[in-house]
Amino acid sequence: MAARKAAEKPNVSADDLKQFYRDMLLIRRFEEKAGQLYGMGLIGGFCHLYIGQEAVVVGLESAAEEGDKRITTYRDHGHMLACGMNPDGVMAELTGREGGYSKGKGGSMHMFSREKHFYGGHGIVGANVPLGAGLAFADKYLENDRVTFTYFGDGAANQGQVYETFNMASLWKLPVIFVIENNQYAMGTSQKRSTSTEDIYTRGAPFGIPGELVDGMDVLAVKEAGEKAVAHCREGKGPYILEVKTYRYRGHSMSDPAKYRTREEVQKMRDEKDPIEHVRDLLISGKHASEDDLKAIDKEIKEIVNASAEFAKESPEPDPSELWTDIYADDIPQGAAVEEDA
Ligand SMILES: Cc1ncc(C[n+]2csc(CCOP(=O)(O)OP(=O)(O)O)c2C)c(N)n1
Ligand SMILES: [Mg+2]
Numbered sequence: 001m002a003a004r005k006a007a008e009k010p011n012v013s014a015d016d017l018k019q020f021y022r023d024m025l026l027i028r029r030f031e032e033k034a035g036q037l038y039g040m041g042l043i044g045g046f047c048h049l050y051i052g053q054e055a056v057v058v059g060l061e062s063a064a065e066e067g068d069k070r071i072t073t074y075r076d077h078g079h080m081l082a083c084g085m086n087p088d089g090v091m092a093e094l095t096g097r098e099g100g101y102s103k104g105k106g107g108s109m110h111m112f113s114r115e116k117h118f119y120g121g122h123g124i125v126g127a128n129v130p131l132g133a134g135l136a137f138a139d140k141y142l143e144n145d146r147v148t149f150t151y152f153g154d155g156a157a158n159q160g161q162v163y164e165t166f167n168m169a170s171l172w173k174l175p176v177i178f179v180i181e182n183n184q185y186a187m188g189t190s191q192k193r194s195t196s197t198e199d200i201y202t203r204g205a206p207f208g209i210p211g212e213l214v215d216g217m218d219v220l221a222v223k224e225a226g227e228k229a230v231a232h233c234r235e236g237k238g239p240y241i242l243e244v245k246t247y248r249y250r251g252h253s254m255s256d257p258a259k260y261r262t263r264e265e266v267q268k269m270r271d272e273k274d275p276i277e278h279v280r281d282l283l284i285s286g287k288h289a290s291e292d293d294l295k296a297i298d299k300e301i302k303e304i305v306n307a308s309a310e311f312a313k314e315s316p317e318p319d320p321s322e323l324w325t326d327i328y329a330d331d332i333p334q335g336a337a338v339e340e341d342a
Contacts, residue, residue: 059222155186
């Protein structure tokens with residue numbers, strides 16, 4: 001893993017640092033609560049937690065502007081919270097309730113928010129990558145300067161459709177940032193076992209797409225790289241690849257025997273590279289916050305997360321008649337989108 005270059009010289013204000021701490025902690029506590037509700041049988045189906053990877057999405061969201069888009073995989077709760085979606089609606093969707101973002105019909109992997117330009121939540125590995133380029137194509141067509149963040153994993157990076165997408169995105173100079181969240185495992189398969197090259201970010205080179213390796217446990221390094229990639233896209237120079245090296249602390253999904261790595265490996269990462277502890281250290285050592293300030297933030301986050309769990313438990317299950325809704329679009333979405341975005 002790359003050294004924490006940016007740590008010595010924070011490129012942000014004290015308020016920004018506190019916001020990063022808050023945003024990452026919200027994801028961590030939310031995911032811990034989701035894990036608990038899963039254990040209690042309140043969440044069914046698949047559930048992939050983002051614990052350990054928080055700095056990736058929080059750093060990149062800090063480089064985004066209003067109107068920019070994001071699309072990701074099934075490991076998606078962190079992306080939703082980081083772009084400002086309501087924790088109540090996300091938790092209620094996890095528990096399959098009416099108050100959820102997909103009215104309880106989508107679950108963990110299938111939530112969307114047009115308001116926050118969050119385009120899912122996709123269960124098929126690699127399949128969101130061409131969709132992300134499609135979102136960027138729309139923005140190019142509409143001649144605005146928006147950028148699409150398209151997130152996928154190290155495992156997904158071995159899929160053929162990723163390279164078809166690289167080709168077209170480069171040919172048409174689409175404003176898309178391909179964010180490879182390299183957490184070093186694809187389900188139970190390590191990168192070493194499955195991937196021919198160590199540096200995945202170089203794989204855009206044959207298509208003329210610049211790429212960069214980023215320390216994904218350092219939110220400041222991620223922010224810096226994100227800003228560079230965003231500027232590249234907004235200037236009309238086409239796509240950019242960020243391989244963000246990170247680590248997930250929990251299993252691939254809730255049903256993972258985790259036989260492919262040792263407890264010591266996970267513990268070492270937690271002890272030495274934790275992204276939230278990193279920002280906590282910067283805040284305390286730089287005297288930007290006291291222990292009491294951070295305790296107050298912890299308390300506030302805990303309340304938000306507890307409230308989301310209460311909301312999720314109290315929200316009713318969807319009415320069976322909902323089975324027949326939201327299957328086909330009622331209007332012509334292309335027409336509506338053009339009008340709205342013009
Ligand atoms: C096309 C396809 N093949 C296989 C699967 C099963 N599957 C789900 S997640 C996953 C591993 C993907 O790993 P990676 O891209 O590194 O993402 P991570 O889970 O580490 O975030 C696999 C093989 C799937 N969902 N879709
Ligand atoms: Mg992975």
